[in-house]
Amino acid sequence: MNNLSGKRFAIIGAGLAGIAAARGLSQRGAVVTLLEKSRGYGGRCASKRWEGHVIDHGAQYFTMRDERFREAALAACGEALERLEKPVCDENGHELPDSGRWIHRDGNSRLARELAKGLEIRTECQIDKARSLLADFDHVVSTAPWPQTAQLFDVEPAFDYLPCLAVVLAYHGEWLGRTRETYAYSSPGTAMAWTACENHKPGRIKPDFTVLVAHLGEVFSRRHLEESPADYPALVRPMVEERWEIPASAFAGAFGHRWRLARVDAPITLPTLPPRLHFVGDALRRSRVEDAWLAGHLFAQNTSFES
Template sequence: MPSPRIAVIGAGLAGIACASRLQLEFGIPAVLFEKSRGRGGRCATKRTVDGLLIDHGAQYFTIRDPLFSSIVHQACGDALLPINAPITSPDGTPIPGEPRWYHRDGNSRLARDLGPDLDVRSATEISRIEPLGHSWLVNDEPFDAVVSTAPLPQSFRILGLSSPPPAYIPCLTLILSLNGPPTGRAASQYAVRDRSGPLEWSACENHKLTRIASDRTVIVSQASEAFSRAFLEADPVVWGAALTDLTARTWNLNPADVIERVTHRWRYARIASPATLPTLPPGTFFAGDATSASRVESAWLSGHETAARVAAFLTKAQAADPAPAIP
């Protein structure tokens, strides 16, 4: 009897965790369809032409869950590093927190290390899946079950749900590259967090070891929810200039030292609150950060847990109809 086949849409941390567990623990092959060229989704890293690695999505990740801890340590080995420099409020008061981790080779590398041998069809955007008997057509191929890990507005479209999807909070992001090594507060401090101003987060990537050349300073800034909503559809030149100004003031940088400015618009950066999903069509599943918390670790755990639900569904379907769904 042929093995069931599963389609997983999205090669972010949830998709990678789901496909990995299906294959390794349940022996069920999964095909990942990813619209981008790379993996990692919002756990994103830019590699500049001169070889700098800059995390412009998830800045760091927590390792709270014992299972995630053991798997991520095993998969990443000595590439898993803690951020040691402090995070403060704008007035310099340290903000305490649990250990914050990053991947030496760029946070997007997590997706590769946590799922090294997966069948990923990159640059393949899925707009809709279609039912075919008891199975589903994805990109014209039949599958016994489909897991969508795209942010919910996209997942609702893909799965053909008509109810309005839960709200997400956008995040406008700026990457600034400057001539010279970090000076002033950037020399000793990783990030500044300001929950009440327009610049919610600004971090000096030089504190991630081996990432940034010694004659450069790289700052990643994220606008607040209010700023991001106000400028979401505006010209990036306009909001990029405003964020540059705020960033320069925060770190006391000289704008004349800026070599490069890159903007990125995250339309679905994080969920406003954990979502409750409507009933999904049989054989379809959602995995991702949207049902728990917008964190790398939560996304991975959601994918991992969804793999068990998919395996249980297939076992039940097989018991009800021993003939294979896909001839």
């Protein structure tokens, strides 16, 4: 691959794909600036502090099947990476295969923060037009979800992402109902596509509480997408409490989050992009933390950039 010594790259988005692309391009000699609209890094690999708990309301865990990703994640985070031991079950209570489900001890967004150490990142920097960056940069790489990137590039999106409503529910009392033995229930295609107990992530949940995260299925999410996130908890509480056998009287509080562009169900094929504008992200592979990182890493390694 050609040496990129002195070439200036702007990367839009400091999620896993953007961070991996930035690292790889820097290693080829490029001068890279990451531009992120939010205050923090990680994008959909998102965590937040809430009521004294640390919650992953985006990616729940990540796999480390690929040796390159495993090496990078371990080098950046070391012993802060922990493996979830308890099973994920289907709706009938049968355990699903486990190739290793990993979390960052302090919140999954910390994975992104650690992987980004040493990179130049401007946060709270929202880009509206990618082309205007070409006055200052030789290449612009957008890692914003493709429909947003298409807007930034002024091209037809053609592909949409699936939405996902997320709800976080806290209950008084530790390890309520069926939470102790099971980390999560996964029933893709149903309203309760995913529910998980955050207490399985050590040190994240305050003593004397049980906290559950629910990710609603596509049909349910589309139906309620435009409602206020503040109204989501009331919609899902009865379903969550029934599945986990948690008494409604233990309810302590909740919040909802709208992921309008949550994931793709198959890799997308890009149209021809304008010169010097590039897209990379999970949508080119699979909507997984590991795949987003790999997409960025491989893009940086294998792309031959015209001057």
